[in-house]
Amino acid sequence: MNTKNYREVLGHFATGVTIVMAEIAGDIHGMTANSFTSVSLEPPLILVAVDHKARMLQGISRNRPMTISILKDTQKALSQLFADPNPSRDPFEGLHLERAQNGIPYLADALAFLAVRITDVYSQGDHDLAICQAEELKTLSHDGPLLFFQGRYYAVDGSTP
Ligand SMILES: Cc1cc2nc3c(=O)[nH]c(=O)nc-3n(C[C@H](O)[C@H](O)[C@H](O)COP(=O)(O)O)c2cc1C
Numbered sequence: 001m002n003t004k005n006y007r008e009v010l011g012h013f014a015t016g017v018t019i020v021m022a023e024i025a026g027d028i029h030g031m032t033a034n035s036f037t038s039v040s041l042e043p044p045l046i047l048v049a050v051d052h053k054a055r056m057l058q059g060i061s062r063n064r065p066m067t068i069s070i071l072k073d074t075q076k077a078l079s080q081l082f083a084d085p086n087p088s089r090d091p092f093e094g095l096h097l098e099r100a101q102n103g104i105p106y107l108a109d110a111l112a113f114l115a116v117r118i119t120d121v122y123s124q125g126d127h128d129l130a131i132c133q134a135e136e137l138k139t140l141s142h143d144g145p146l147l148f149f150q151g152r153y154y155a156v157d158g159s160t161p
Pocket residue numbers: 017030031032033034035036049050051053054055056057079080082083084085148
């Protein structure tokens with residue numbers, strides 16, 4: 001087992017793609033994340049794993065608010081922009097944002113969004129696991145999701161957006 005085949009094997013687990021937003025030093029920061037997963041129904045808990053090297057880590061601590069926007073299959077470019085440590089343009093430029101009740105924006109034209117508050121943070125290996133309680137959530141569209149599988153983007157019908 002090595003890092004390469006660890007990634008290769010785990011890449012067989014297809015996921016959706018989200019943009020996580022949080023406030024860092026007064027600015028809103030966004031990061032592409034596919035580690036988003038549901039944890040508990042009652043209370044409604046989800047988790048996001050954030051790399052210790054990510055700038056987003058500065059937004060991860062107890063009681064901090066965040067939003068999670070679940071991307072549709074036409075939003076691959078947004079996933080790439082918010083995953084780029086040195087994007088060629090401001091990734092927020094031209095976005096249709098709305099503000100959740102917790103004050104953090106979300107993508108108004110995503111598939112769905114959750115506004116959450118971080119309840120616990122566990123540092124594990126090279127990531128922090130942010131356990132978050134959902135405080136507000138909404139389905140925004142019934143379009144198809146953006147999928148991530150073996151390092152590539154797909155739509156549900158198998159086509160590549
Ligand atoms: C599809 C996809 C999913 C990703 N999921 C995560 C994730 O769950 N956690 C994470 O820390 N980085 C994830 N990344 C990498 C970050 O988006 C990327 O490293 C980003 O530049 C880090 O954000 P920063 O601007 O906060 O440093 C993912 C990237 C892609 C393309």
